[in-house]
Amino acid sequence: MKAETIAEIEALLMASHGLSISEIMSISQKKRNEILEILDKIEETYSKEDHGIELKNVAGKYSFFTKASYIEAVSKVKKRSISEMTQSQMEVLAIIAFNQPITLKEMERFRGSSSSNQARELISLGLIRRRRDKEKKGNPYVYVTTENFLKILGVSDLSSLKEEKDFENSKVSQNVRNSVKEES
Amino acid sequence: MKAETIAEIEALLMASHGLSISEIMSISQKKRNEILEILDKIEETYSKEDHGIELKNVAGKYSFFTKASYIEAVSKVKKRSISEMTQSQMEVLAIIAFNQPITLKEMERFRGSSSSNQARELISLGLIRRRRDKEKKGNPYVYVTTENFLKILGVSDLSSLKEEKDFENSKVSQNVRNSVKEES
Amino acid sequence: MEIQLHSGQFEGSLDLLLFLVRKHKMNPLDLKISEITDEFIEYVKEIEKIDIEVTSDFILMAATLMEIKSRILLSPSKETIEKQEEIAKQLYEYAIVKESAKKIEALCDWHSKELGVSVFPFETQEKNGMIPESFTKVLRVIRKEMDLRKKIYRISKDVYSFSKKMETIKTFMLKRKRASINEILSMSNDRLELVVSFVTILELLRLKFLLIDSNDEVILSEGGNNC
Numbered sequence: 001m002k003a004e005t006i007a008e009i010e011a012l013l014m015a016s017h018g019l020s021i022s023e024i025m026s027i028s029q030k031k032r033n034e035i036l037e038i039l040d041k042i043e044e045t046y047s048k049e050d051h052g053i054e055l056k057n058v059a060g061k062y063s064f065f066t067k068a069s070y071i072e073a074v075s076k077v078k079k080r081s082i083s084e085m086t087q088s089q090m091e092v093l094a095i096i097a098f099n100q101p102i103t104l105k106e107m108e109r110f111r112g113s114s115s116s117n118q119a120r121e122l123i124s125l126g127l128i129r130r131r132r133d134k135e136k137k138g139n140p141y142v143y144v145t146t147e148n149f150l151k152i153l154g155v156s157d158l159s160s161l162k163e164e165k166d167f168e169n170s171k172v173s174q175n176v177r178n179s180v181k182e183e184s
Numbered sequence: 185m186k187a188e189t190i191a192e193i194e195a196l197l198m199a200s201h202g203l204s205i206s207e208i209m210s211i212s213q214k215k216r217n218e219i220l221e222i223l224d225k226i227e228e229t230y231s232k233e234d235h236g237i238e239l240k241n242v243a244g245k246y247s248f249f250t251k252a253s254y255i256e257a258v259s260k261v262k263k264r265s266i267s268e269m270t271q272s273q274m275e276v277l278a279i280i281a282f283n284q285p286i287t288l289k290e291m292e293r294f295r296g297s298s299s300s301n302q303a304r305e306l307i308s309l310g311l312i313r314r315r316r317d318k319e320k321k322g323n324p325y326v327y328v329t330t331e332n333f334l335k336i337l338g339v340s341d342l343s344s345l346k347e348e349k350d351f352e353n354s355k356v357s358q359n360v361r362n363s364v365k366e367e368s
Numbered sequence: 369m370e371i372q373l374h375s376g377q378f379e380g381s382l383d384l385l386l387f388l389v390r391k392h393k394m395n396p397l398d399l400k401i402s403e404i405t406d407e408f409i410e411y412v413k414e415i416e417k418i419d420i421e422v423t424s425d426f427i428l429m430a431a432t433l434m435e436i437k438s439r440i441l442l443s444p445s446k447e448t449i450e451k452q453e454e455i456a457k458q459l460y461e462y463a464i465v466k467e468s469a470k471k472i473e474a475l476c477d478w479h480s481k482e483l484g485v486s487v488f489p490f491e492t493q494e495k496n497g498m499i500p501e502s503f504t505k506v507l508r509v510i511r512k513e514m515d516l517r518k519k520i521y522r523i524s525k526d527v528y529s530f531s532k533k534m535e536t537i538k539t540f541m542l543k544r545k546r547a548s549i550n551e552i553l554s555m556s557n558d559r560l561e562l563v564v565s566f567v568t569i570l571e572l573l574r575l576k577f578l579l580i581d582s583n584d585e586v587i588l589s590e591g592g593n594n595c
Contacts, residue, residue, distance in 0.1 A: 198485075198486060198487045199486065199487060199488075199489055200486065201484065201486055202484075237485055238482075240482070242479075247484055247486075248484070248485050248486070249482035249483060249484055249485065250482060250483045250485060251482065252478055252479075252481035252482050253481075255481035255482075255483075258483055262483050264480060264481070264483065265480065266480045267476065267480075269473075269476075271379060271469070272379045274469040274470075274472060274473050275379060275465055275466065275469045277469070277472060278465055278468035278469040278471075278472050279465055279468075281468070281472065282468060293458075294461060294462065294465055295379065295380055295382065295462065295465065296380045296381050296382035296383075296425065296429070296458065296462065297379065297380030297381065297382070297425045298425075336476050336479060336480075337472065337475040337476055337479055338475065338478065338479030338482060339475065345472075345475075
C-alpha cells in the first residue's frame with residue numbers, strides 16, 4: 001500500500017462529499033481489494049482520538065463526517081454562519097425562493113454577477129439544495145430551497161413568502177429581531 | 185495539548201469553509217497560543233505523504249485543501265477554477281500588490297505604458313478595487329488588492345507575499361539581477 | 369537584421385528595452401543606451417507595421433534614447449548621464465515587476481490545483497440559526513425587481529400591441545353590447561396597458577365600431593358586427 005495511493009484516495013473522498021467503491025475504482029484505476037484495504041487504513045487513522053472527523057459508509061458511499069462527540073462545537077460554526085449571512089447570500093437565497101427551481105445561469109443573469117460561491121455557502125448552511133432538472137433539456141442543475149429554510153423562516157410554505165405581512169409578523173422574525181438586538 | 189482539543193479544532197475547521205484564529209478562540213474557548221500550537225500540530229500531521237489534504241492559512245482563514253499533486257484525480261470529482269489573466273494584467277496586479285495604495289499614474293510610470301484597461305479588467309475579476317485616498321491631495325483614486333486576490337494566490341496575507349519578493353529588499357533585488365542575467 | 373514579431377509581443381517600451389538589454393547580456397542598472405538605441409529603433413519600425421495602436425509609447429521612448437545617445441557621443445554631461453541612469457532605474461524596477469508578475473502567476477497556478485474541502489456533520493441536525501432581519505428587505509427588493517422585469521417581459525411579448533388590444537375589446541363588446549369606459553380600462557394590469565386600452569377605445573369610436581351614449585358609456589354600434 002503506497003502512501004501516495006492512500007493520500008490520493010483521501011483527497012478524492014474529501015473533494016467529492018462521498019464516493020462508492022466503483023467510483024473510486026474508475027477514477028484511481030486501482031483494484032477493488034486494494035481500495036478496500038486503503039479505506040480500512042484511512043478509517044483506522046481517523047478513528048484515533050486526536051482526529052475530529054471519521055470515514056463512514058452511508059448508503060454505499062464513503063465520505064467523511066465530523067465525529068458525533070464534537071457536534072456541539074461544530075453546530076456553533078454552522079449556526080453562526082446563518083445569522084452572519086452576507087447581503088449577496090441573502091440576495092441569492094431570495095431569488096431562489098421566488099423562482100425555484102432555477103439554474104445558476106438564470107440566477108447570475110438576474111443578479112448580474114457570479115453567484116456560485118453564494119449558492120455553495122447556502123447549500124452548506126442547509127438552506128438550499130441542488131438537483132438535476134429532468135424536465136429541462138440537458139438535465140441541468142437547478143437550485144431549490146429546503147424544508148429547513150421554511151422552518152427557520154417560520155412560514156408554512158413558499159406562497160406565504162410572497163405575502164409580506166405574514167412573514168413580518170411571524171414569530172421567528174420576532175426572534176430574529178431580538179437576536180439582532182442582542183448581538184449589537 | 186489534549187488529543188480531544190486537537191480533534192475538536194480539526195472538526196471545526198473541517199465543518200467550516202475556513203476559520204480565523206479569533207473565530208476558533210471564541211468557539212473553542214481556548215487561548216490563542218494553545219490554538220496556534222494545535223494548528224501547527226495539525227499542519228504537521230497532514231503534511232505527511234500519506235495524507236492527500238493539507239491545512240493552509242488563506243487570507244487569514246485556516247482551512248483544508250487537497251494537495252496540488254493530486255489535482256489530476258481530484259479534478260475528476262470537483263471542478264477546478266482557473267482565472268485566466270493576460271501578461272499585462274499580471275504585471276499591473278503585481279505593481280498594485282507591492283505598492284498599494286497606488287494611483288493609475290504611478291502604475292503607468294512603473295510599466296511605461298497605460299494600465300487603465302488592465303485595472304478595469306482586474307476590478308471585474310474581483311482582484312482589486314478602487315477607492316478615494318483621503319490622505320492625498322485632491323483625494324485621487326487609488327487601487328488596492330482585495331481579499332479575493334489573497335484567495336486565488338492561496339497566501340495568508342500581503343506580508344507573506346512580500347517575504348517572497350520585496351521591492352526594497354536588496355537580497356531579492358540581487359536575485360532579480362541574477363535572474364535577469366541568467367535568462368539572457 | 370531579421371526581426372520576427374507578433375502582435376502584442378511587447379507590453380510597452382520598457383518591455384522592449386528590457387528584452388534588448390537581456391539580449392545584449394547587459395545588467396539593467398548598467399544600461400548603455402548608445403549600444404542599443406539603433407536596435408530599439410529597428411524594432412519600433414517593425415512594431416509600427418503590425419501594431420499601429422500602441423506605438424506612441426515606443427516612439428516617445430525611441431526619441432528619448434536617440435537624444436541621450438547623441439549627447440553621450442558628443443559630450444557626456446552630468447545631466448545626460450543622470451538621464452540615462454533614470455531610465456536604467458526605471459528599467460530595473462520594471463524587471464522586478466516582471467519577476468513579481470511571474471511569481472504571482474506561479475502562486476495562482478499552484479493554488480488553482482489546491483481545492484478547498486469541507487465535511488458534513490454526521491447528524492444532519494436542524495440548523496436553527498437565525499436568518500438576519502434584513503432578509504425581509506432583500507425579499508422585498510427582489511420581488512419588486514421581479515415584478516419590474518415581468519412587465520418588461522410582457523412588453524417584449526407584444527401583449528401591449530394595439531391590434532391585440534383591439535381584438536380583445538371587440539370580443540368583449542360583442543358579448544357585452546354595453547359597458548362603461550372605466551370597466552374596459554380597469555382590465556389593464558398597469559399604466560402602459562391602460563394607455564393602450566384608452567387609445568384603442570378612441571380608435572374604435574373613430575371607426576364607429578363603438579358609440580358613446582349620454583351616460584358616458586360605450587355601446588356597440590349597429591354596424592359594429594360587420595366591423
